[in-house]
Amino acid sequence: MMGFPMPPRKIPAALLFLLAIVFAGPAFSQTQALSAAATASSPAPPQTAPHLKALLDTLSNDQTRAEFLSKLRALVDSGAVAEEPPKREDWLSGATESLGAFSGAVLGIVAEIETLPAQVAELFENLTDPFILERIGWAMTTVLAVLAAAILAEYVCKWLLARPRRALEARPARAFFAKFLLLLVRTVLDIIPIGVFAAVAFGVLAMVDLSFIVRLAVVTVINANVLARLVIAGARAVLTPDAPQMRLFRQHNENAAYSYLWVRRFSHAAIYGYFILRAAWVLGLSRAAYVFFVDLLGLLLAGMCIVLILQIRVGVARKLRRFGAKDGRTVRLRETIADFWHVLAIAYIGVAYLVWVLHVGRGFDFLARATLLSLITIATATLVGIALGRLFDRVFQLRPDLRERYPMLEARANRYLPLLRSALKSLLAIVVVMALLEIWGAEPFVWLASASGQGLVGRLISIGVVLLAGMVLWELSSAFAERMRLANPNSTRLKTLLPFLQNAFRVVLLTLGGLILLSEVGVNIAPLLAGAGVLGLAIGFGAQTLVKDVITGVFILMEDTLSVGDVVEVGSHAGLVEKITIRTVHMRDFDGNVHSIPFGEVQTVKNMSKEYAYAVVDVTVAYRENIDDALAVMAEVAADMAAKGPLADTIVEPFEVVGVEGLQESSVWLRGRFKTRPLGQWNVKREFYRRIKAAFEAKGIEIPFPHRTIYMGTDKKGDSAPLRVVNQRPEDVTLPQKRRADAARSARTPGPHIEEHPGARERTEEDDAPLLPSIEER
Incomplete structure (x- = not known):
């Protein structure tokens, strides 16, 4: 709802203001008359025409001009003429002048207060005159008629627009554009009655005959009322406290009503106060008194700002803590700002008020303009950052079918997306900081246009090119390694060599990139290269064992003697190779112990998982058993294992019956073997022994245990x-x-x-x- 054109509680204040203007008009006029009289009674400057004529005659004659110049030169050389000290133009002199002006304003107020009793006495004396009372009554009646006509016209306009307004507010809207259109139409409906009020008031005021003082008072009240209500209408359009369904931005209803309340307070205090003081100055208030009261009005507004900051400090701190990422380097800075933001804001308001009161050059104008531009810059950068984030999410997001078909594709495609986001955010932050510095007078763009700035920009571009080239080379090497892995998924040699080569390439890339970056920064890398060569030679002589380990390891890896995942026996240790570095091999045995063996100590390597393996099985039978039957049972069990057993995929070739391997003390030793995949021979052997025992028991073939025959002797x-x-x-x-x-x-x-x-x-x-x-x- 628009509300009353002028709030009822403000009508007595406005009428009182009009009465004060009407009553004080003669006093103000008298003050102006006294000032004019004082100006007229001041002594006139002396006549200078004879002096100028004599000076002109002196300068026209060569002889007299030469004598005049010689006298002036002698006077200067004698030191009789004191040189005027240069005038200071720094901030301290400006502050001193501002303090002097403030002291003059205070003295002016004291002078006004001293004349106040006489003016009050004169006012009461004028009230006894019937002619003056008649003029006052007629002026008040005319003013009330003007305001009543304007208010009546506004009420009629509001009554005509009430139904469209209610229908507009009752209409639901969810889309942003639809809400914007409805809110725009409602704002126009709010502004139309204000325009009608102003038009009728000025129209009626133009048709009546009023004195300058009364007309100025009425115009002041009308202008203040119209301007304040226009500001409030704009705040209602943005905050919409009475129509939450039309609000364009997400905001709590209580917060919207609270913000609207403070907008009303600030607009009424600032606009009505300024117009009243301006009218009083035009009517004859001294300049010193006007400046003093304007400073008091500014102090009132600053105090209101401080009260508002103290009231909302907790809510704003909570919002600041929720803003941005929950972890990272900026968390501590954000927490600090959230704890002390109100202190900084109050300090800023205090500094701005002092700059405005002391009139430090054009400090307040500069401060206001810089603050407004800074807020606009920060808000624009925030919106750009949000738009870039949403654009990234939409552009770099894969379709659901592709994500389902290739689960790892999105992670690989967006590997550098966080880095790109950080780079763009950093670039945006740099631009914002430079813009803020430019706004506050630092002129960073002028410095960038200079020789030193262009040199710095060139170095930064060179560093960026080096980093980009290194990143591209690393990605190419990673893509090549990934392609090699996909082409040979079962190659243990690739699994061993590719990490080794990638680490070596990473070291070379980082070393070369670091040296280039140091040279771009301005560091002379020639001593570094020479020192690195000498240091490498010294290390080579002092660490012969290390060099031996490295060289042996390189040859072992190049010859593909062992790889990660192989089961090997190196010296007296055996186990699964878990990791290979440039100088050591790390193996884990069956008990879980890890053995680290330098390559320099490796004499022989027994690799039990190279390409394929044999599971050699040994079986013993009693002497009384038929050997051919036992071998046939072995072959049958092996064929069943290769056909449908759980290890059928591990066995790559049919079972090979070797035959009788030896005659032992109490049994016959039979042997056979399976050809298996690497690392599968032990499982095949265990499974065969489990099955052969069950098969021999089923066939009645005895597996003898150690025994001796008893001979009784004769x-x-x-x-x-x-x-x-x-x-x-x-x-x-x-x-x-x-x-x-x-x-x-x-x-x-x-x-x-x-x-x-x-x-x-x-x-x-x-x-x-x-x-x-x-x-x-x-």
Whole structure:
């Protein structure tokens, strides 16, 4: 809602102001008359025509002119004429003059206060005159008629626009452009009654006959009211406290109402105060008093700004802490600004007020212009940064089908996107800083146009080219390495050599790039190169073992003796190769221990995972078994493993039956082998042993355990002693019995010798029977 054209609580103040102007008019007029009289009564300057004529005659004659010049020269040489000291034009002299002017304003106010009782007495004396009272009544009636006509015309206009306004505010809108159009039309409807008020007021004022004082007072009130209401209408269009559905920017309703309230306060205080003081000055208020009251008005506005800052300091600090990234280098700076921003703002307001009050040159004009341009620059840079961020998100985002088809493509394509974002943000920040410096008078662009500035820009461009070239070379090397990996995914040599070569290329690239950057900065790199050569020679002589390790490692890697992922045996250590550096190989054994072996100590390398491997299996059978049947069972088990076992993909060729490898003490040794993929021989061997045991048991083929045949021995007649077996458990035999049995057994010559074997079973009833028949049974 527009509200009353002039708030009801302000009508008495406006009328009081009009009365004061009308009553004080004669006093102001009298003051002006006194000032004019004082000016007229001041003594006139003396007549200088005879003096000028004499000087002209002197300068026209050569002789008299020469005498005059000689006298002047002698006077100057004698030192009688004192030289005027040069006038200072620095800020200190300006501040001193401003303090003098402020002191003069205070003295002027004191003088005005001293004459105030006389003016008040004269005012009350004039009120006793019926003619003056009649003039005052007629003036007040005319003023009230002008304001009443303007207010009535505005009310009629508002009544006619009330229905379209309500329909406009009730219309829903979600799109930004639609909200903008509705808000623009509503703002026009708000401004039309203000225009009608001003038109009717000035029109009626032009038709009535008023004195200059009364007319000036009415015009002041009308202008102040119109201007203040236009400012408030603009604030209502931006903040829309009474129509949240039409608000263009996201903002809480309470914050919008709070901001609108403070806009009203500032506009009323600043606009009404300025117009009243201006009218008073035109009517005869002294310059000193006018300046003093304007400074008081500025102090009031500065105090209102400080109160506003103190009220919103917590909310603004919370907004500042939420602004930007949650982690990074700027977090601490942002936290500090959030804690002390109100102190900086209050200090800025204090400095601006002092600059304005003391009239330091054109300091306040410069400060106001620089502040406004700085805010515009920062706001524009913020909008540009947000637009660039959204543009990056839209341009560098892959389609959902491509993201689903190639999950890693977006990460690879946007690898340098954060770096590009940071570079653009840094460039934008540099431009903003330079613009701010230019606004505040530092003139950085003038410096950049100079020889030193152009030299710095050239160096920065050279550094950027070097960095870009290094980045391009590194990306090309990475793309080449990635292509080699994709072309040979199972090549362990590439897995070993590519990281080594990439590290070497990175070192070379960083070294060359660093030297070039140092030379661009201005550092002489010739001593660095010479020192690096001498240092390298010294290191070569002092670290022969290191050089030996490096050279041996280079040849081992070039010859592809071992690679990352191989299982090797180096000297007395064996394990899986996890990492290879330029001088050491790191292996992890089966127990998880890591062995680091320098290449200089490597004499022999046993690689058990090169291209393919053999799983050699050894099986033993009893002498009584058929060898061909046992070999056939082995071949059958191996064929089943290669056909449908879990390790079928590991076996690359059919099982090879080697045959009988040897005749052992109690078994026949059979051998065969599988050809497997690298690192698969041990799993194949374990699986074959598991299956062959089950197959031999199913076929009744005995896998012998270590045993010996007992020979009883015979005497000269060919008879052997009887063997008696006592059915007694070992734990039931006491120690003396064991000793007697051992002594009797050792006394027999020859006697049987029995050794226990690990394959003993539980004793049964059959075990209690005699192991061998006695002599008599035979």
